[in-house]
């Protein structure tokens with residue numbers, strides 16, 4: 133928790149509506165018209181969320197993805213993974229009701245995933261925290277693209293609908309009781325998946341230790357070109373407010 137305001141502007145927002153995407157993912161809709169840095173064509177942009185703390189202060193900021201933004205209505209969706217009470221933002225998101233207030237920063241100026249016209253194949257790896265960005269990337273891909281998603285989730289009940297104009301295949305990898313950060317499911321896929329020889333981008337977002345292992349594997353053992361790979365730790369087991377260098 134922090135009583136010090138961060139060195140950038142915060143915008144007060146309220147929960148306009150909320151719905152359960154899955155039992156452990158809650159979608160909160162706000163009016164995102166306050167954000168000046170949003171670039172609608174760029175999926176996976178992110179900002180910081182600050183929630184009220186019990187002592188009347190605000191929590192430290194945590195990074196969350198613009199899941200969807202509708203410029204016509206200004207409505208912006210954020211998908212919160214509910215991982216229990218150990219994190220102030222997760223605990224708040226689980227309980228907050230329509231009308232509840234919180235604060236957000238503007239979108240990070242270097243955030244977002246550029247879709248290059250020459251790229252044909254996309255391999256997208258993520259755990260639950262990466263799914264909002266994966267969903268947004270898929271919705272931004274052209275029909276000419278091919279996308280393969282490998283998504284690690286707790287169990288089959290956490291699968292969600294993903295749509296794209298691109299040719300899409302989605303593989304859900306169920307932990308089925310294994311601890312999130314101890315799972316090797318994504319790494320196992322990264323080891324064995326066929327990597328298309330055509331222009332390909334590989335995007336990875338999950339627990340930081342897993343992402344580091346996948347990054348090493350893809351670069352050192354699978355010979356993936358560094359410029360094709362976007363791999364970011366979105367959280368780290370046992371560490372509050374983890375910041376990966378690439379986030």
Ligand SMILES: Cc1cc2nc3c(=O)[nH]c(=O)nc-3n(C[C@H](O)[C@H](O)[C@H](O)COP(=O)(O)OP(=O)(O)OC[C@H]3O[C@@H](n4cnc5c(N)ncnc54)[C@H](O)[C@@H]3O)c2cc1C
Pocket residue numbers: 178194195196197198210211212213214215218219220221222223260261262264265312365366367368369370371372373374376379
């Ligand atoms: C660029 C970026 C975009 C992100 N987008 C999203 C998003 O759209 N939706 C989303 O839900 N998350 C997203 N995250 C991840 C989110 O910022 C972290 O999960 C954050 O730690 C949650 O804050 P907290 O207050 O709940 O927990 P913290 O106070 O940061 O952590 C408290 C404890 O909870 C553990 N913890 C944190 N996250 C998880 C988790 N997912 N599962 C299990 N244990 C966890 C930590 O290891 C720590 O022990 C994103 C992260 C980055 C870097």
